[in-house]
Amino acid sequence: MFEVLERGSLKVDLLRFKYKNCLTDIFSSLNFKIEKGEFIGLMGRTGAGKTTTMMLLNGLIPHFLEGDFEGNVIANTMNTQRYRVQTMARFIGLVLQDPETQIFGITVEQDVAFGPSNLAFEKEKIRKVVGKSLKAVGLEGYEKRMTSELSGGEKQRLAIAGVLAMEPEILVLDEPTSELDPAGKEEIYKLLSGLKKKGDVTILISGHDTEEMLEYADRIIVLDNGQKIWEGRPTVLFKNVVLTKKIGIRPPEVAEIGNCLKECGLLDQDSVFTNRNEFLQFTKNNLSSFKTSDNGSGKGHSVSNDSIAIETKDLSFNYQQKKSALNELNIKIHKGEFVALIGKNGAGKTTFSKQLNGLLRPTKGTVFINGNDISQLTTAQLSKEVGYVFQNPDHQIFSATVYEEVEFGLKKMNLSEKIRSTRINSALEFVGLEKFTKRHPFTLGKGERQKLAFATVLVMEPKILIIDEPTTGQDWDGTNKMMRMLDKLHMKGHTILMITHNMILAAEYADRVIVFSNSKVLLDGPPEKVFYESEILKSASITAPDCVILAAELRDTGYKNYPVTINKLQNDLLEQLAWKGNVN
Amino acid sequence: MLIEYYPSESYVHKLDVRTKALGFLVFTIISFVFLSPVINLLIVLCACVILFTIGTPSTGIKKIIKPLLPIFILMLLITGFTYPASNFISEENQRTLFSLWSIPFTLGGFLYGITLVLRILIMVITSTIVTYTTPIEDILQLLKKIKIPHQFAFIIATGIRFIPTMQKKSEMIQEAQKARGAEIGTGGFIKSIGSYITVLIPLIVDSLRMSDNLAIAMLNRGFGAMKTTTDLNEIKMRGRDYLICFGEVILIAFAFWLRSKNIGVL
Numbered sequence: 001m002f003e004v005l006e007r008g009s010l011k012v013d014l015l016r017f018k019y020k021n022c023l024t025d026i027f028s029s030l031n032f033k034i035e036k037g038e039f040i041g042l043m044g045r046t047g048a049g050k051t052t053t054m055m056l057l058n059g060l061i062p063h064f065l066e067g068d069f070e071g072n073v074i075a076n077t078m079n080t081q082r083y084r085v086q087t088m089a090r091f092i093g094l095v096l097q098d099p100e101t102q103i104f105g106i107t108v109e110q111d112v113a114f115g116p117s118n119l120a121f122e123k124e125k126i127r128k129v130v131g132k133s134l135k136a137v138g139l140e141g142y143e144k145r146m147t148s149e150l151s152g153g154e155k156q157r158l159a160i161a162g163v164l165a166m167e168p169e170i171l172v173l174d175e176p177t178s179e180l181d182p183a184g185k186e187e188i189y190k191l192l193s194g195l196k197k198k199g200d201v202t203i204l205i206s207g208h209d210t211e212e213m214l215e216y217a218d219r220i221i222v223l224d225n226g227q228k229i230w231e232g233r234p235t236v237l238f239k240n241v242v243l244t245k246k247i248g249i250r251p252p253e254v255a256e257i258g259n260c261l262k263e264c265g266l267l268d269q270d271s272v273f274t275n276r277n278e279f280l281q282f283t284k285n286n287l288s289s290f291k292t293s294d295n296g297s298g299k300g301h302s303v304s305n306d307s308i309a310i311e312t313k314d315l316s317f318n319y320q321q322k323k324s325a326l327n328e329l330n331i332k333i334h335k336g337e338f339v340a341l342i343g344k345n346g347a348g349k350t351t352f353s354k355q356l357n358g359l360l361r362p363t364k365g366t367v368f369i370n371g372n373d374i375s376q377l378t379t380a381q382l383s384k385e386v387g388y389v390f391q392n393p394d395h396q397i398f399s400a401t402v403y404e405e406v407e408f409g410l411k412k413m414n415l416s417e418k419i420r421s422t423r424i425n426s427a428l429e430f431v432g433l434e435k436f437t438k439r440h441p442f443t444l445g446k447g448e449r450q451k452l453a454f455a456t457v458l459v460m461e462p463k464i465l466i467i468d469e470p471t472t473g474q475d476w477d478g479t480n481k482m483m484r485m486l487d488k489l490h491m492k493g494h495t496i497l498m499i500t501h502n503m504i505l506a507a508e509y510a511d512r513v514i515v516f517s518n519s520k521v522l523l524d525g526p527p528e529k530v531f532y533e534s535e536i537l538k539s540a541s542i543t544a545p546d547c548v549i550l551a552a553e554l555r556d557t558g559y560k561n562y563p564v565t566i567n568k569l570q571n572d573l574l575e576q577l578a579w580k581g582n583v584n
Numbered sequence: 585m586l587i588e589y590y591p592s593e594s595y596v597h598k599l600d601v602r603t604k605a606l607g608f609l610v611f612t613i614i615s616f617v618f619l620s621p622v623i624n625l626l627i628v629l630c631a632c633v634i635l636f637t638i639g640t641p642s643t644g645i646k647k648i649i650k651p652l653l654p655i656f657i658l659m660l661l662i663t664g665f666t667y668p669a670s671n672f673i674s675e676e677n678q679r680t681l682f683s684l685w686s687i688p689f690t691l692g693g694f695l696y697g698i699t700l701v702l703r704i705l706i707m708v709i710t711s712t713i714v715t716y717t718t719p720i721e722d723i724l725q726l727l728k729k730i731k732i733p734h735q736f737a738f739i740i741a742t743g744i745r746f747i748p749t750m751q752k753k754s755e756m757i758q759e760a761q762k763a764r765g766a767e768i769g770t771g772g773f774i775k776s777i778g779s780y781i782t783v784l785i786p787l788i789v790d791s792l793r794m795s796d797n798l799a800i801a802m803l804n805r806g807f808g809a810m811k812t813t814t815d816l817n818e819i820k821m822r823g824r825d826y827l828i829c830f831g832e833v834i835l836i837a838f839a840f841w842l843r844s845k846n847i848g849v850l
Binding site: 055058060064084085086087089090093094095096098100101102103104105106109110113114115116117118119120121122123126127144147148162163166354357359378379380383384387388390392394395396397398408409410412413442453456457460 | 591719720721741742744745748749753756757759760761762763764765766767770781782785786789790793794797798799800801802803804805806807808809810811812813814815816818
């Protein structure tokens with residue numbers, strides 16, 4: 001059958017694709033179609049083939065990344081095999097993950113003009129599209145700024161503007177939000193949906209952002225192992241919590257409650273909640289008043305009696321010539337606490353953490369680790385007490401084998417060969433890399449490299465661990481695995497400080513949450529207390545997990561608990577429904 | 585090494601890059617025409633007047649000059665001791681100021697050393713004026729005008745763009761290595777060089793990965809899609825540019841005329 005394709009549409013009919021020098025097929029049969037003007041979310045586990053799929057669409061595969069390619073990819077009525085990537089670029093814009101390597105200009109204006117000038121647009125037209133694209137991404141007035149001075153979020157938006165300036169009919173974005181804080185994430189999705197509303201841009205975006213996909217995407221395509229395993233409306237997918245979990249995607253919090261009610265026979269599949277209103281409608285209809293016993297409203301901060309692991313006294317810090325980055329912080333953290341540090345980008349979380357192992361030194365004030373002033377100790381000396389796991393594992397890997405990589409920190413410690421090897425093996429076993437000791441680190445996947453970086457810190461056996469955004473860019477499975485590891489260390493008595501933008505994780509795992517805002521501590525307490533300070537959180541642009549918002553909404557019905565995890569709220573609800581059932 | 589471009593509205597900023605490049609050449613050539621330090625000193629003063637009236641930060645200049653100071657002293661000593669008196673026309677310059685192990689230190693040699701130092705200063709100051717007042721894209725267009733291929737100019741521009749990125753990367757790598765016990769830049773000379781290997785390897789691996797991504801991003805932005813590219817701001821010679829270029833030509837002709845009259849020799 002001959003099919004007429006519209007401009008702005010996409011059609012993938014792939015029989016198979018295999019990278020050169022790769023043993024197995026990346027794709028064996030991949031078919032999907034996207035109509036003009038659709039907003040499509042591409043989801044799936046890390047390594048499912050999302051990035052590869054996106055590179056198929058403008059001909060990077062098979063032209064730039066070569067391999068065995070069989071089939072047809074037709075974007076904007078053009079078969080990618082017959083056009084050069086540069087020619088396709090005029091019609092299909094691809095924004096990749098790392099904005100840093102997509103910025104060519106020294107100033108913002110120059111960078112946005114790079115694409116159109118390559119396409120030899122007229123000078124006047126370039127001026128017009130540069131202005132228009134910068135406006136579309138909210139960077140008006142940034143024209144003359146140096147690109148090197150932009151923040152992460154601004155760079156991400158600039159990368160999008162650079163592609164928009166070429167006036168593509170199809171816009172493809174590969175995890176553009178993975179490095180952003182929640183506010184920045186929301187902004188990118190709003191921007192894209194604005195573009196879609198305004199005109200004829202077809203949008204395909206990949207990512208792990210459940211809530212945003214649910215709100216903005218018209219359709220979701222799920223990949224796994226190089227195959228399309230699901231396709232359809234986001235509400236349909238997320239109502240089916242069991243399936244969502246099975247294919248490695250985090251379901252929305254309300255859907256989890258809905259699913260639980262479904263399993264108890266209180267809801268049918270179609271009415272599983274996907275948003276808060278549906279949930280509230282349900283409770284309104286089925287629960288006139290809550291009669292659960294009040295089990296400790298806003299449970300008080302149980303002050304730990306353990307000795308103090310970290311203490312800062314009037315800690316202030318400013319970067320050169322800039323206004324203060326930390327302002328008179330007095331924080332005490334007890335041994336064995338699991339603390340989540342939250343706040344927007346630039347609020348001072350990382351700056352504070354780097355004071356604790358001497359990577360940065362206070363401008364004023366003192367830091368005590370286990371009661372000792374650390375101002376005379378080097379970072380290397382402190383590494384036996386305070387472990388710091390950075391976000392990007394590739395910033396530290398340099399050895400030829402996994403074993404040697406982990407050994408590095410121990411070499412200076414004068415340990416016997418035997419002790420050394422037991423420590424290395426136990427660190428590798430803990431992170432689950434014991435089978436890879438002889439492998440070259442760069443042949444491991446990104447998730448494994450992250451675990452390796454973690455092992456290199458663990459092998460020093462520090463009692464205090466600082467982890468900088470351990471789950472950024474990870475899929476749901478990776479996130480859960482990482483968090484289970486942290487939880488295990490916490491159980492073993494380690495003091496853990498976790499910097500995170502993921503409020504659900506902070507609420508579930510931490511026993512204390514510290515909110516940073518404008519170089520100060522805005523809130524400090526157990527999650528049950530902190531997350532219910534909705535007004536104060538708002539001022540720091542933080543949104544509490546859904547269950548907190550729901551619990552607050554249930555106050556009218558007499559609900560008195562302060563749940564921070566969906567399980568807790570769910571149990572309270574079930575108890576109430578069961579109780580009601582008994583009475584009737 | 586050089587002071588980076590800083591946008592401003594000074595009179596030198598407004599000139600075309602070709603006028604400035606010619607000015608740089610004229611100043612440099614004149615400094616090589618004369619041997620006597622007096623004329624070179626005059627040029628240095630002129631250059632300094634331009635340098636400071638356009639608002640160049642003095643801290644930046646100090647940073648450039650400071651590492652050159654030992655070289656300057658070395659040059660004065662070498663020329664003073666090694667230039668034989670017979671090289672100089674005037675008797676005054678043949679005079680020996682003092683001798684060290686019976687090697688004479690001549691006045692002429694000393695003065696010639698000063699000339700050499702001033703030549704370097706002239707080049708440093710005039711090139712600083714050019715880089716401080718000219719955006720990199722203008723310099724690239726100058727390269728294009730003298731028929732250097734677009735690809736080559738693009739390499740230079742991208743290289744400059746990535747300097748701050750690589751600096752930041754190297755800082756992040758150093759932090760990550762320190763946090764797991766590496767002692768970077770401490771200990772003896774050899775040991776401290778060795779410790780940088782832990783920074784270099786991740787940096788190189790990371791740059792390789794970045795260069796791959798960069799190539800992909802270039803294609804995504806249509807690099808090489810058309811035979812020509814459009815320049816957003818084309819460089820343009822204005823009236824004042826022609827006037828100043830004319831003055832520069834006169835100046836260099838005048839310099840050669842003076843030299844032919846044996847003025848400015850030692």
